[in-house]
Amino acid sequence: MNDAGDGIDWMKDYQKGQEMLYQIHRHQWMIPQAKTYRTTKEEKYVENWMEVYGDWIRNVLKPEQGTDVTNHRSWRPLEAASRLIDQCALLEYYQDSPTITAEWLAEVLVRLDEHANHVMNNYSATSNHLISQAQAVTFVGMLFPELKNSAVWRASGSEVLNREVTAQYFADGWLKDGDLHYHIASIADFRLAMRVAQLNGNTNTFPPSYVEAMRKMTEVVMNMIYPNYTVPNMSDTRRDESWSKSVLIRNLKEYCQLFPDNQEMLWMATEGKEGTKPEAKFVTFPDAGYYVMRTGWTANDMMMVLQNTPDQPNSKAPNYQWHRQFDNNTFELWCKGRNFFPDSGCYTYGGTSASNADRSKYAATMAHNTLTLGNKNVWGEGSMSGEFTGASSGHTWQGLTLENPSYEGLTHRRTVYLVDDRFYILLDEAIGNVAGTVNLHFHLIEGKDTEIVYDNAQKGCHTEFSDNNNMLVRTFSDKECTFTPRDGFVSYKTNESQARKSYQLDVEKTADEDVVRFVTVLVPTKNASEKVDVSLGEDSFVVKIGSTTYPDMKYTYTK
Numbered sequence: 001m002n003d004a005g006d007g008i009d010w011m012k013d014y015q016k017g018q019e020m021l022y023q024i025h026r027h028q029w030m031i032p033q034a035k036t037y038r039t040t041k042e043e044k045y046v047e048n049w050m051e052v053y054g055d056w057i058r059n060v061l062k063p064e065q066g067t068d069v070t071n072h073r074s075w076r077p078l079e080a081a082s083r084l085i086d087q088c089a090l091l092e093y094y095q096d097s098p099t100i101t102a103e104w105l106a107e108v109l110v111r112l113d114e115h116a117n118h119v120m121n122n123y124s125a126t127s128n129h130l131i132s133q134a135q136a137v138t139f140v141g142m143l144f145p146e147l148k149n150s151a152v153w154r155a156s157g158s159e160v161l162n163r164e165v166t167a168q169y170f171a172d173g174w175l176k177d178g179d180l181h182y183h184i185a186s187i188a189d190f191r192l193a194m195r196v197a198q199l200n201g202n203t204n205t206f207p208p209s210y211v212e213a214m215r216k217m218t219e220v221v222m223n224m225i226y227p228n229y230t231v232p233n234m235s236d237t238r239r240d241e242s243w244s245k246s247v248l249i250r251n252l253k254e255y256c257q258l259f260p261d262n263q264e265m266l267w268m269a270t271e272g273k274e275g276t277k278p279e280a281k282f283v284t285f286p287d288a289g290y291y292v293m294r295t296g297w298t299a300n301d302m303m304m305v306l307q308n309t310p311d312q313p314n315s316k317a318p319n320y321q322w323h324r325q326f327d328n329n330t331f332e333l334w335c336k337g338r339n340f341f342p343d344s345g346c347y348t349y350g351g352t353s354a355s356n357a358d359r360s361k362y363a364a365t366m367a368h369n370t371l372t373l374g375n376k377n378v379w380g381e382g383s384m385s386g387e388f389t390g391a392s393s394g395h396t397w398q399g400l401t402l403e404n405p406s407y408e409g410l411t412h413r414r415t416v417y418l419v420d421d422r423f424y425i426l427l428d429e430a431i432g433n434v435a436g437t438v439n440l441h442f443h444l445i446e447g448k449d450t451e452i453v454y455d456n457a458q459k460g461c462h463t464e465f466s467d468n469n470n471m472l473v474r475t476f477s478d479k480e481c482t483f484t485p486r487d488g489f490v491s492y493k494t495n496e497s498q499a500r501k502s503y504q505l506d507v508e509k510t511a512d513e514d515v516v517r518f519v520t521v522l523v524p525t526k527n528a529s530e531k532v533d534v535s536l537g538e539d540s541f542v543v544k545i546g547s548t549t550y551p552d553m554k555y556t557y558t559k
């Protein structure tokens with residue numbers, strides 16, 4: 001309630017970060033009540049909507065035209081666009097209610113007009129916000145042709161969508177925003193705008209090229225999904241908040257409607273019941289900086305996702321991206337239904353001093369599975385140096401090399417080998433003339449102390465889950481290396497966090513050393529006592545697991 005006790009305090013600060021301040025002015029939280037009305041036909045739900053939305057209308061007035069609303073709490077264009085879409089839906093649910101009067105309907109239509117004009121006159125310059133804003137303006141123009149500005153809204157919104165369906169995406173299909181959550185959501189915005197146009201007789205609004213532009217976007221999603229229908233927790237994706245298996249499958253089925261010729265998408269959408277199982281094991285998205293290395297597409301396979309993007313927050317790269325983190329060259333490793341190295345997530349969007357500190361904590365480089373110098377945040381424009389294959393003594397491997405100029409005078413080069421489709425090797429090289437402590441960070445799956453076990457002397461860890469799906473991790477260096485356990489954390493939903501084990505390995509580098517190296521072997525195993533050894537030579541290294549030797553792994557950098 002407000003201070004007078006006669007209405008809702010719409011400007012209350014709930015101290016849960018800036019996203020909460022914005023979300024209360026988006027009206028999607030009114031939708032579940034409308035769905036309940038559709039089932040029960042109890043008029044109390046309509047009455048409550050009229051009361052609550054009426055209170056919002058009276059107390060949250062639109063700023064005068066010309067006001068900078070870029071970060072306005074209630075009339076930021078994104079919030080106004082969200083309300084437009086939500087109120088269109090609410091009118092659909094409540095249209096047959098005897099409670100709704102002509103006066104109330106007229107009031108709601110006036111507000112739709114007000115919102116559509118406001119959004120159209122305050123489009124964001126770019127970003128996923130602009131996509132949502134254009135979708136909303138298109139919606140109201142299509143759904144309410146009786147309003148005098150409907151033709152203007154249809155033309156404006158569809159023009160923006162037809163432009164942005166290519167402008168906001170890299171050639172490899174990734175949203176330039178770089179976050180999978182918004183990548184999937186933006187596809188839905190484009191698709192739904194087209195679908196509403198089709199259902200309302202505006203079939204020429206979006207040409208065939210508009211649909212085809214979404215092909216690579218949808219293939220990005222298909223390739224980023226783990227075999228158990230979870231997704232990486234990187235950046236602001238918030239794995240468990242929005243992307244359940246049912247939601248992902250629903251999206252995949254919608255993509256199949258767009259591209260009925262994509263039999264691999266159909267296989268994913270039907271959990272292998274129809275279509276053709278995908279064959280690609282290595283899929284790279286070098287423009288966006290995402291890389292997938294898998295042994296296959298079934299629940300018995302492994303899949304590593306690496307991230308080395310060209311645009312990090314506050315980086316020296318020209319493209320600042322809000323949803324990015326200081327995480328270049330990080331990875332997740334999924335094996336037989338278990339993600340052994342989940343990304344820390346974002347926890348919060350910030351907004352208060354406490355939530356800003358939390359966001360920075362989760363975004364920090366040392367909160368990711370990558371390399372730092374003195375535990376400081378990296379910057380740089382990540383890139384892929386190349387892919388390769390190799391063979392020796394009856395063993396084969398595939399790999400790729402990623403580079404990030406992490407600090408002034410120091411580059412992190414990470415080479416990943418997938419050997420015999422059995423295990424992974426990480427070769428991490430800190431290259432340059434900078435002196436300091438080089439740190440290699442690992443953040444482990446959650447579990448009991450008996451399930452997640454540090455192996456300090458072996459510079460690694462192992463897991464002991466009762467289902468025998470376990471991981472053995474060992475790191476070797478060309479210099480003396482120290483092992484430091486740390487208290488880790490991971491967040492899969494906003495404002496929710498869990499403790500986990502983490503650790504870092506430290507090596508002292510001098511300025512006259514061209515490079516220091518770490519070699520980490522990641523072995524899926526049933527036997528935690530399996531012995532792993534690595535011999536580092538001048539231009540290659542040799543791995544031995546149990547009695548099996550894997551020789552002649554070439555370095556990507558030599559003196």
